[in-house]
Amino acid sequence: MKEKPISSAVTKRLPRYFRYLSELKEQGTERISSKELSERMQVTASQIRQDLNNFGGFGQQGYGYNVEHLYSEIGKILGLNRVRKVIIIGAGHIGQALANFQDFKKRGFQICGIFDVKQELVGQMIAGIPVMSMDSVEAFIQEQNIQIAILTLPKEYAYETAVKLMQYGVTGFWNFALVDLKLPGNVVVENVHLEESLMTLAYNLSEG
Amino acid sequence: MKEKPISSAVTKRLPRYFRYLSELKEQGTERISSKELSERMQVTASQIRQDLNNFGGFGQQGYGYNVEHLYSEIGKILGLNRVRKVIIIGAGHIGQALANFQDFKKRGFQICGIFDVKQELVGQMIAGIPVMSMDSVEAFIQEQNIQIAILTLPKEYAYETAVKLMQYGVTGFWNFALVDLKLPGNVVVENVHLEESLMTLAYNLSEG
DNA sequence: TAGATTGTTAATCGATTAACAATC
DNA sequence: TAGATTGTTAATCGATTAACAATC
Numbered sequence: 496m497k498e499k500p501i502s503s504a505v506t507k508r509l510p511r512y513f514r515y516l517s518e519l520k521e522q523g524t525e526r527i528s529s530k531e532l533s534e535r536m537q538v539t540a541s542q543i544r545q546d547l548n549n550f551g552g553f554g555q556q557g558y559g560y561n562v563e564h565l566y567s568e569i570g571k572i573l574g575l576n577r578v579r580k581v582i583i584i585g586a587g588h589i590g591q592a593l594a595n596f597q598d599f600k601k602r603g604f605q606i607c608g609i610f611d612v613k614q615e616l617v618g619q620m621i622a623g624i625p626v627m628s629m630d631s632v633e634a635f636i637q638e639q640n641i642q643i644a645i646l647t648l649p650k651e652y653a654y655e656t657a658v659k660l661m662q663y664g665v666t667g668f669w670n671f672a673l674v675d676l677k678l679p680g681n682v683v684v685e686n687v688h689l690e691e692s693l694m695t696l697a698y699n700l701s702e703g
Numbered sequence: 704m705k706e707k708p709i710s711s712a713v714t715k716r717l718p719r720y721f722r723y724l725s726e727l728k729e730q731g732t733e734r735i736s737s738k739e740l741s742e743r744m745q746v747t748a749s750q751i752r753q754d755l756n757n758f759g760g761f762g763q764q765g766y767g768y769n770v771e772h773l774y775s776e777i778g779k780i781l782g783l784n785r786v787r788k789v790i791i792i793g794a795g796h797i798g799q800a801l802a803n804f805q806d807f808k809k810r811g812f813q814i815c816g817i818f819d820v821k822q823e824l825v826g827q828m829i830a831g832i833p834v835m836s837m838d839s840v841e842a843f844i845q846e847q848n849i850q851i852a853i854l855t856l857p858k859e860y861a862y863e864t865a866v867k868l869m870q871y872g873v874t875g876f877w878n879f880a881l882v883d884l885k886l887p888g889n890v891v892v893e894n895v896h897l898e899e900s901l902m903t904l905a906y907n908l909s910e911g
Numbered sequence: 912t913a914g915a916t917t918g919t920t921a922a923t924c925g926a927t928t929a930a931c932a933a934t935c
Numbered sequence: 936t937a938g939a940t941t942g943t944t945a946a947t948c949g950a951t952t953a954a955c956a957a958t959c
Contacts, residue, residue, distance in 0.1 A: 502949080502950075504949085504950065504951090505950090506903065506906055506907075507903060509902070509903075509906065510896075510898070510899035510902035510903060511899065513902065514881065514898075514899070528915080528916060528917085529916075529917075530916080536883075537883075537885075539951075539952060539953090540916095540952095541951075541952050541953065541954095542950095542951065542952075544916095544917070544918065544919085545918090545919085545950090545951080545952090547918095548917090548918060548919075552917080552918065554916075554917050554918080555916080555917070555958090555959060556915075556916050556917040556918080556957070556958045556959045557914070557915045557916050557917075557958070557959045558915080558916070558917085558959065559915085559916065559917080560917090572906070573902050573905055573906045573909070574905045574906055574908060574909030575902065575905055577909075579905070579908070588799065588800035588803040588804075589800045591796065591800065592796035592797045592799065592800035595796040596796075596897070598897075598898050598901070599901075602898070602901060602902065602905065603905070604901065604905075642908070643904075643908070666908065667904060667907075667908045669900070669901065669904055673722065675744075675745075677745075683904060683907040683908050685900055685901075685903055685904035685907065687895070687897065687900055688718075689804070689806075689895065690718070690722075690806050690810070691718035691719065691722070692877070692893055692895055693806070693807075693810060693812065693877065693893075694717070694718035694721065694781050694783065694810065695714065695715060695717075695718060695893055696851075696875060696877055696891060696893035697781050697782045697783055697787070697810065697811070697812075698714055698717065698780070698781045698782055699714075699875075699891040699893065700782060700787070700850070700851070700874065700875045700891050701781070701782030701785075710925080710926075712925085712926065712927090713926090736939080736940060736941085737940075737941075738940080747927075747928060747929090748928095748940095749927075749928050749929065749930095750926095750927065750928075752940095752941070752942065752943085753926090753927080753928090753942090753943085755942095756941090756942060756943075760941080760942065762940075762941050762942080763934090763935060763940080763941070764933070764934045764935045764939075764940050764941040764942080765934070765935045765938070765939045765940050765941075766935065766939080766940070766941085767939085767940065767941080768941090
């Protein structure tokens with residue numbers, strides 16, 4: 496049983512396939528060929544077939560892919576079929592916006608609490624979720640069995656906080672702080688570096 | 704004069720170089736070799752030298768790179784040395800969070816206005832910026848010479864709105880709506896698809 | 912069956928890494 | 936000068952695209 500590791504070039508494209516399939520499903524489209532999908536998505540049909548075949552043969556010669564089935568398979572591959580408990584660290588503007596982010600539920604992410612070091616924020620409700628003190632985060636993670644932390648705190652505190660949260664049991668981070676978290680051990684970090692995205696925009700604008 | 708197009712693999716790494724150089728500068732480091740920087744950034748020294756040499760020879764044999772100088776050069780390449788006028792379309796949670804995003808100013812992005820179709824939001828102040836009606840966006844863009852629009856509106860309206868804004872004079876979009884904006888003509892679109900980032904996190908968590 | 916379209920192998924292309932002569 | 940480190944060419948690696956036999 497040799498596990499062939501799938502390149503991140505491929506896995507980063509999965510959510511986009513998932514999105515297009517979700518739209519096709521809503522439109523009531525029953526089947527789609529790699530060629531048709533490639534035209535919509537502006538990629539090559541070859542790439543679509545190669546990508547999907549990393550995970551299995553979901554299509555059928557002469558027919559294409561069944562939209563409903565492929566959608567559900569990619570959902571499973573992405574791990575969207577399970578529920579995950581999440582906390583937000585930092586009740587600032589971005590933390591608040593994310594607490595109100597409606598897509599979480601749809602994707603199995605359950606926001607259980609928001610934490611902040613600022614005592615004056617504690618007790619406040621954000622999107623129906625109470626802001627709690629960072630003092631209580633350890634007990635909360637362990638009692639509630641929290642897996643994921645969303646980091647929306649100043650970059651200065653991101654690393655030390657992440658290390659502590661790991662020790663309490665967190666295994667995944669959605670990191671909005673502008674640092675590269677080099678964490679020891681087996682954790683997953685997904686970065687959203689807004690500032691870098693903004694600079695890329697600036698660069699491309701400067702090109703003409 | 705043959706303009707060699709620089710691959711996006713390279714240009715997407717520039718903001719990260721910029722960030723590390725900014726940190727080095729703050730620490731007071733005067734010079735750095737590609738080898739030293741490669742260790743900090745966890746990339747190869749070869750890649751750093753290759754990347755930088757797309758834009759010019761910023762280093763010096765036997766010495767390395769002058770931090771201050773390289774920082775400023777990359778800033779110029781990224782186009783951070785000019786001021787750009789920006790509006791936010793959509794005064795929802797993400798729009799509000801971005802209005803409060805402090806890094807804009809630092810990078811030459813000047814938020815001039817926030818627009819929303821909801822009349823009850825009009826007149827409200829967000830981060831010292833007034834929310835205006837979408838009815839007045841055309842005149843505003845033209846009078847104020849707005850270049851960039853940040854799209855934080857429901858995906859259903861993103862495309863039609865973007866097309867209009869283009870016609871009014873906007874040349875760049877920072878798009879937070881979950882659609883691939885295929886816009887006609889010469890505009891720059893930088894996407895921030897939070898939902899896709901979240902799915903990537905889910906996928907990586909599922910791997911173990 | 913004939914036509915369509917997959918799954919997969921082979922060819923191409925581009926990006927990354929290694930190596931080293933040039934030079935500060 | 937000797938040592939360090941660049942800029943750049945060449946080698947390697949990986950990802951994308953093309954092609955086509957298999958098959959629904």
